[in-house]
Amino acid sequence: MSSRSFDQGISPHSTSVLRLLRPGPRQSAALVAAIAATTALPLAAPQITRRFVDDAIGGASIRHLTLIAVAYLALAVAGQAARLVAAWLAGRLAWDGTNRLRERLARHALGLDLAFHGRHTPGEMIERVDGDVVAVADFVVAFLMDVVASALLLAGVVVIVFGVDWRIGCALLAYCLLIGWGMARAQRLAVPAAARSRAASARLFGMLEERLAGAEDLRANGAGEHTVRRFHQVSAALYRAEVRDARIGTTLLAGTSVAFAAGTAIMLGLAAWALRSGTLTVGTAVLIFQYTLMVRTPFERLIDQIRQYQAALAGLTRIADLLAERPTLPEGTRSLPATGPLGLRLEGVGFAYPGDDEQVLSGVTLTLAPGETLGLVGRTGSGKTTLARLALRLYDPTEGAVRVGGLDLREAGQASLRTRIGVVTQDVQLFAASLRDNLTLFRPSPGDGRLREVLHGVGLGDWLAGLPDGLDTELRAVSAGEAQLIAFARAFLADPGLVVLDEASSRLDPATERRIEQSIDRLLAGRTGVIIAHRLSSLSRVDKIAVLDHGKIVEYGRRADLAADPGSRFGRLLDLAGVSR
Numbered sequence: 109m110s111s112r113s114f115d116q117g118i119s120p121h122s123t124s125v126l127r128l129l130r131p132g133p134r135q136s137a138a139l140v141a142a143i144a145a146t147t148a149l150p151l152a153a154p155q156i157t158r159r160f161v162d163d164a165i166g167g168a169s170i171r172h173l174t175l176i177a178v179a180y181l182a183l184a185v186a187g188q189a190a191r192l193v194a195a196w197l198a199g200r201l202a203w204d205g206t207n208r209l210r211e212r213l214a215r216h217a218l219g220l221d222l223a224f225h226g227r228h229t230p231g232e233m234i235e236r237v238d239g240d241v242v243a244v245a246d247f248v249v250a251f252l253m254d255v256v257a258s259a260l261l262l263a264g265v266v267v268i269v270f271g272v273d274w275r276i277g278c279a280l281l282a283y284c285l286l287i288g289w290g291m292a293r294a295q296r297l298a299v300p301a302a303a304r305s306r307a308a309s310a311r312l313f314g315m316l317e318e319r320l321a322g323a324e325d326l327r328a329n330g331a332g333e334h335t336v337r338r339f340h341q342v343s344a345a346l347y348r349a350e351v352r353d354a355r356i357g358t359t360l361l362a363g364t365s366v367a368f369a370a371g372t373a374i375m376l377g378l379a380a381w382a383l384r385s386g387t388l389t390v391g392t393a394v395l396i397f398q399y400t401l402m403v404r405t406p407f408e409r410l411i412d413q414i415r416q417y418q419a420a421l422a423g424l425t426r427i428a429d430l431l432a433e434r435p436t437l438p439e440g441t442r443s444l445p446a447t448g449p450l451g452l453r454l455e456g457v458g459f460a461y462p463g464d465d466e467q468v469l470s471g472v473t474l475t476l477a478p479g480e481t482l483g484l485v486g487r488t489g490s491g492k493t494t495l496a497r498l499a500l501r502l503y504d505p506t507e508g509a510v511r512v513g514g515l516d517l518r519e520a521g522q523a524s525l526r527t528r529i530g531v532v533t534q535d536v537q538l539f540a541a542s543l544r545d546n547l548t549l550f551r552p553s554p555g556d557g558r559l560r561e562v563l564h565g566v567g568l569g570d571w572l573a574g575l576p577d578g579l580d581t582e583l584r585a586v587s588a589g590e591a592q593l594i595a596f597a598r599a600f601l602a603d604p605g606l607v608v609l610d611e612a613s614s615r616l617d618p619a620t621e622r623r624i625e626q627s628i629d630r631l632l633a634g635r636t637g638v639i640i641a642h643r644l645s646s647l648s649r650v651d652k653i654a655v656l657d658h659g660k661i662v663e664y665g666r667r668a669d670l671a672a673d674p675g676s677r678f679g680r681l682l683d684l685a686g687v688s689r
């Protein structure tokens with residue numbers, strides 16, 4: 109692997125990623141020393157063998173020969189110890205670097221806006237933040253341990269043999285170059301087969317994951333047999349790819365072994381020739397033989413790293429691309445009013461999702477005074493959730509402006525936005541963590557007293573009392589209703605001035621529904637609210653109604669006025685549901 113191929117493959121962004129993996133100066137110095145020892149100690153071993161052989165032939169005493177043998181043993185042990193220390197140091201370096209990089213990527217990914225996350229699945233992000241990072245870090249360790257140490261060892265062997273006999277040195281150098289060239293070429297044959305085998309394996313796992321996730325639907329619809337047949341086909345494709353990969357691998361291994369054996373025989377022949385012509389001693393011939401044997405392992409390691417290098421380079425590029433992603437929503441610098449309810453005003457708002465031509469909202473104008481509540485009504489796909497997302501500034505409108513507390517949301521800073529505007533979605537995300545962490549979302553707790561008070565406030569007092577470890581209980585099986593109430597409790601804790609509420613559309617039991625209704629009333633008291641209403645009963649509490657149809661407001665006004673208007677859509681909706689106006 110030449111340094112040129114490294115330079116060609118690594119972009120400036122990737123270089124900045126590698127900088128994150130760089131160890132401190134003391135760690136680097138220790139590693140350099142350990143790698144130097146890992147290389148130098150094995151290089152010294154054949155010198156001792158030469159001495160032993162020549163001295164033995166020269167009739168040295170048993171004591172003298174034993175001492176040389178002990179020195180040889182000590183050298184071997186020291187070489188292994190140095191390798192262990194270097195591997196440990198390189199491992200530490202990789203772990204530290206991996207953690208730094210993973211943390212940086214996770215923070216970066218969390219800071220990117222919804223438009224980005226809409227384009228990338230959670231699985232893809234996990235692969236980036238974990239899989240790619242590990243591939244890169246592993247390569248860094250392997251690079252230091254295998255590439256650097258192996259290259260040093262090879263160079264050392266060639267230099268030493270040159271010193272012994274320049275003609276044999278030349279032959280060894282030519283042999284190394286030939287073997288290196290041959291192995292690199294052979295590797296090129298192996299890489300596509302290995303890639304095909306990995307792709308087949310990814311397909312199998314992707315299919316398994318998807319089918320297992322949908323197991324309930326598949327069984328309910330009697331699609332099990334078809335799924336198993338498909339599974340069989342994908343497994344067969346993996347088998348074929350693996351067999352091909354293994355066949356190429358075995359052939360290459362056999363070819364490499366023959367090439368090394370031939371090379372060793374030639375070097376041995378040269379040494380024998382030099383011995384006969386009297387230019388070498390027997391010990392030196394043994395030394396050359398041993399050095400020739402030493403070239404095989406570094407070569408194999410180097411060649412193996414070419415394959416790892418491809419994977420690491422691909423990972424590195426993807427990591428760098430992710431780090432180069434910038435939030436598309438520029439951060440404002442102003443703050444929303446710190447206390448009290450916040451008014452909401454949409455002025456001629458139009459919106460299309462990034463990369464999508466479809467106009468999801470157009471010409472939406474409405475006003476909510478501080479403390480007022482708005483019920484958003486409309487058929488599925490009419491744009492209710494999208495409108496809520498704009499009020500939370502998860503996206504910016506493509507036309508018009510969204511103002512909260514008099515401030516255009518584009519001018520507001522993230523911190524103020526996230527504390528002053530709260531959201532409760534129907535898709536409540538609970539984490540495998542304690543109830544306390546689920547309430548505070550891992551932020552410093554405002555105190556157990558306050559948490560208990562809020563849980564009582566949303567009607568979860570009895571539930572809390574029944575939990576084995578109270579606030580420290582790890583949340584596992586939580587019902588949909590309880591999850592909703594926990595989400596209300598989160599919103600209470602943040603004490604926002606504007607609350608966006610996407611009501612649960614699924615049916616809950618009457619008792620839970622009542623508790624949720626009560627919690628909504630408490631949450632909205634003294635706050636401005638936008639409710640995406642799925643239950644008409646929720647609309648009894650709102651001040652205003654906006655009916656959305658295909659992204660346009662087709663009816664908007666005070667609830668009481670619309671209910672009283674015999675021709676209004678809202679009135680007809682109430683009539684249809686049998687709810688009194």
Ligand SMILES: Nc1ncnc2c1ncn2[C@@H]1O[C@H](COP(=O)(O)OP(=O)(O)OP(=O)(O)O)[C@@H](O)[C@H]1O
Pocket residue numbers: 226461464468486487488489490491492493494495
């Ligand atoms: N992330 C997205 N990217 C692209 N288009 C989207 C995205 N989310 C929603 N849409 C599209 O925007 C339109 C409005 O969707 P939206 O979810 O706002 O409707 P909704 O009224 O909330 O529907 P529901 O009542 O089913 O939740 C739909 O045509 C939908 O396909």
